[in-house]
Amino acid sequence: MIQDLTSIGKKAQAAASKLALLNTATKNKALLQLADALTANQDQIIAANKLDLANATEMPAKFTDRLMVNSQRIADMASGLRTVADLSDPTAQIDKGWITKDGLQILQRRVPLGVVGIIFEARPNVTVDATGLTFKSGNAVILRGGKEARQTNIALVKILRQALQKQGLPVDAVQLITDTSHAVADEMMNLTDYIDVLIPRGGRNLIQRVVTTATVPVIETGAGNCHIYIDKDADLQMATEIAVNAKVQRPSVCNAAEKLLIHQDVAPQFLPLIAQALIDHGVQLRGDATACELMPAIKPATNADWDTEYNDLIMAVKVVDSLDDAIKHINEHSTHHSEAIITKDLNRGRYFQQAINSACVYVNASTRFTDGGEFGFGAEIGISTQKLHARGPMGLQQLTTIKYEITGNGQVRK
Template identity: 55%
Template sequence: MNKSLETMGKEAKAAAKLLRKVKTVDKNQALLAMAEALLDNQTTIMDANIIDINQAIENGLTKPMIERLTLNAERIQGMVDSIKQIASLPDPIGYIEEMKVGEDGIQIGKRRVPLGVIGIIYESRPNVTADAAALCFKSGNAVILRGGKEALASNQAILTALRQGLEKTNIATTSIQLITDPSRQIASEFMQMNTYLDCLIPRGGAGLIQHVLKTATVPVIETGVGNCHLYIDKDADLEMATRILVNAKCDRPSVCNAIETLLVHQGVAETFMPVFAEALKPYQVTVRGDKTTLALMPGSKPATEEDYQTEFLSMTLAVKVVADYEEAVSHIQTYSTGHSEVIVTDSYQCSQDFLDDIDSAAVYINSSSRFTDGGCFGLGGEIGVSTRKLHARGPMGLEALTSYKYIILGNGQIRGTTGNEITH
């Protein structure tokens, strides 16, 4: 194993042993110091970000990807606010749940504990550096971060600021570390650091996530690709539907909770299609649709099977006109990645059926999918959006970064041998 990587692992493991015993008040004070350090280093962070952006433009990165990479005063303030909110949240560590008294008078409960050392692999968005570090720190975990090479200067500047904040406390700065070697070899070794990492969380596009799943020997919490759908039912309020569509697609098309496919009931297609086409004009959205869509929307392009499978992360929208609710649900069940799905309808029965029929991390009735976010869900930020059902699902906040251990309180009880007990 690379010596530098091994050193990081050893330091993280040592830091985790100490961090799990740090008092809540001390963690919160450290978080506020980190937030303050981000503001103090705002100019330095934005200067580093300019280096990354210039390099990205030179390397031909797409506009949506550059948008994800970009930092400004508003986004840095957003990172600061997120850290402060995380500091204000209840600390899950040490919380005892399901305390009960057994037949022998012993008390048995489940106590929340940190996972230990968490590895995060992510792309493009440098704000993840601050969010992930703060969430792991508050939940008592040491973290090793590995961002994309396109955001290396930004990530380094953010980490430097966070550690400046930590230096004002008695908590080890090695609680938060960043891999600065962008090589694939180091990334592969990182994914197989079973001796030091307790879990690995990838956050990025389908290519990154699949690569991590195939390469990692460390347990992986999979955060998912967002091939999200919006279905306009025959009983939909079309003004509401237009408003939700514009927000869900055009607000930030480069994020995983943006809509990628629009399904329209044939009963409202002729009325709705020209309306939403006009609403999308200012955003220069490219529509790829089926035959009915092509007929109703001049200028749209024919959709392929691949289009309905794709998370575009850009101003491209796949559209299909469906015969009925059942066809819409069948389409979503076929192509959904299990992230966020939306129905717009005034039918109570149809909305309740949608909640039952769609098995995704977030299912919406008459609301934009853009709310699938840790901050919007009151989690203070998120480490990612899990599209799987094991351990965590949906936006992953503090509790998702913990496990539990059983604690047993007695006063001298011993277990007696019974006829049903198996002994070895």
């Protein structure tokens, strides 16, 4: 079926105008119903997902892991919607207010962005997370998922729309573009009359294509060439546990660590032990010249390795001369997502946090915590790696803008 994107855009705008007027109680009740609908129809969702998985036999395991949906992941999606329902509604608040010298009362209020477009790859949970966050913040959403998750996304959106319809709420609060061709994606990227902001979620190639093609305003998200730096006075056990967790716990996601930097003063002692712990977990290591001298089993790294987001059990290792050397390397090669320093000296840790040009900078913790749920946002619409409007995990607050409401009693400007 050919989809008319202009018609989709008009429906989204009409839905957004109604959503902006819903009170918080109505939105929260609706989110709980959406959550119940997912769990009640999990067999339908899993059946659709099996069709997608059957067509994904040639995809690497890291991509099928993102694509796969089971009862636990559906329960997690539903739990995310319930958590969003429990969060404060940013559109129900007034940021601040004041009286001007002319007696005008000015209120700065949070309001929805309007229509949010999301282009994403094989992550069906994005469909639900995006719907929950946009609905609670009063926005309509237009989704365009990848071909790999087409059947799963169709099933999810059908269930979500039916749940909205049962409650007498605008079903076009969530719409799915089922045509996964590049031509339709390009058309969506230029739907400036109807989409207020476009958010790409996926690998570097998808994100850069949207950034360079779209005329709709874009919030750049996702690509994660994340670093762990082990300082000269780090605790070895802590450094090992964090490095292994950041790389191994879920290597296919954007907040997994891709690079390990280690101070030259502790490299001879620390690197063999940390490297072996990573290797024991199936990680293939690639190192600079010094790392390879200390661990001859490590494969030499190429220049391209320092800029590569592997999303796999691969990690590049570099021995650095100093803290400033580590900072310089990270700022040159990072995607400005998440970086961490392991150190006993909190002054050096704070210096690292101030000097690193990334959205999330950790001292003595894994980069895997960069996540809307972990930050207390319930879920996330994406992790922004840019600086304008939003940065880091994007929750409800980042899906709003401000409006000034001014009340007078007959004032005219002289």
